[in-house]
Amino acid sequence: MNDGQQSLLLSSSSRFSPPQGVKLSYGTAGFRADASLLPSTVYRVGILAALRSLKTGSIIGLMITASHNKVSDNGVKIADPNGGMLSQHWEPFADALANAPSPQHLLLLINEFVGKEGILMDGVSQAEVLLGRDTRPSGDALLEAARQFHGDKCGGLGAVFMDMLKTLMMLLKAWFLKYLQLPLWLDLFAFSHYDNNTVGVVGAVATDMGILTTPQLHWMVRARNKGMQASEQDYFEQLSSSFRCLKDLIPAEKSKFDGLNNKVIVDGSNGVGGVKLKVLGSLLNALVIEVRNSSEDGGVLNDGVGADYVQKEKVAPHGFGSKDAGIRCASLDGDADRLVYFIVPPESSGRIDLVDGDKILSLFAVFIREQLSFLNENEGIKNSHQARLGVVQTAYANGASTNYLKQLGLEVNFTPTGVKYLHEKAAEFDIGIYFEANGHGTVLFSESFVGWLETRTKEISSGSNGLSSGSEGKKAALRLLAVSKLINQAVGDALSGLLLVEVILQYMGWSIHRWNELYHDLPSRQLKVKVADRNAVITANAETVVVSPPGLQEAINAETGKYHQGRCFVRPSGTEDVVRVYAEASTQEAADTLANSVAKLVDQFLGLGSS
């Protein structure tokens, strides 16, 4: 950074002091904390976004959200140029930035990192950052903190003000030079060296994309970097048109959905997803989407509603009851990157049948596997491509889902918790389907496979490959291409996931009950244990084995061995200050007992008294 940039950084960062006595960590999914603690973190992540943009020469996203956390929390995370999560290689820098105790430390860190990464800060190269936020009341003010390091895209008042400021600085500089002859002061006016086309400290431009779901912002970043249209309208247009395309490719004999099956009721978690889903729903005519618990309905975000609540508590969200028995119900989380379905039983016990991320993954796998087999059976398709289909889960996936997927003959891979790991693994396949049990996931298509599908479908339309029109091979290629456009390629997206579930159910002619019968979940239990230092738990093998503290894994093994179909693991949470315990067994009672015994072991080895 030149002197002008440095002095601007020092002055702007001094307005955003980090909270005392709090250690912030980028964690599983960005920084999250009580919103009052976050202005300095968001300001600093704004700096990181600009540097990442300069380093990659691409547009970067900055999203302000705390997903399923309570409404008083907020958070911030970065979308990389491909629309995915921030490169893990930059996470330690993010942690160091957020925790730097003073503006001087911050400056040192940045200078060191800029040097190490070879980032060009010449004031000419321009960084570009897209900003988004969910509906949390603190989002607006935090967004302002993120913009401090950037300029205003549209110029407007910001640009006029900058121009006036620059003129004033130049006049002052001339006056100082003429009358005081203090060259030392020159550095302070380095700001006025900027040419009129650049804005902000590093010439970064920030564009406020408004209130969005997290996946919408990721989608926009990916689209912009691919040179595609990337407005919110484009997002809705792409999703709705590919949904219609898939709908039109459903064979007439399979299309036997009646009025009831045409409807899905969606819990919007009192957040941003419900509002956006209403817009999307208005563009579809083959599906009726009734949205409840939308942000404008006045309920509290994530309070007794939302995908996290429904999945963890296995109860109906607020506003749903026995009147909804028999209808397909779904729930989004606060920023609409998670999706689960559920069935409300006729009697009003509050309990539901959960159709979770594992079952969404299984539905997608069954459909895609069938389309691939149509493609492979069709000898009329030239250069048939043996596409590699892989699925990715975490240790939280219900064991019954893993068995089911393996019985389908699929390659099942495991990664640690956190979509950044699952996404990376899924990207190794021609088609990679990944889901966390909590409903966060998507289907990735490799560029080469999409290219192959595009070529085949063009040949098909020109008749050059000899396929009869209307053959299943042709339709399978068209369907897979439409799926690659419908399902968000950047990140898990509840809205695009919901449309894909809906159209596959219509294609299969399945009710939610039929879908839920694909396999029966093994009873499971999740618990949280408060410990002195959760990071004392070190795991291996996709978090299924504890390697430290010594002896804990042996004790878990001895306990688990007592239960039929017993499986149990512990790991430190990346988003909460707890150690999580997960247990599965052949009965609910056994799963509960196993989880409780292992929670006691965790407490013995690491409990609050053990520090």
Ligand SMILES: CC(=O)N[C@H]1[C@@H](OP(=O)(O)O)O[C@H](CO)[C@@H](O)[C@@H]1O
């Ligand atoms: C058991 C569980 O649901 N863990 C969640 C939770 O992470 P933890 O590291 O377990 O706190 O939040 C993550 C971010 O949303 C999500 O990716 C993950 O699946």
Ligand SMILES: [Mg+2]
């Ligand atoms: Mg979320």
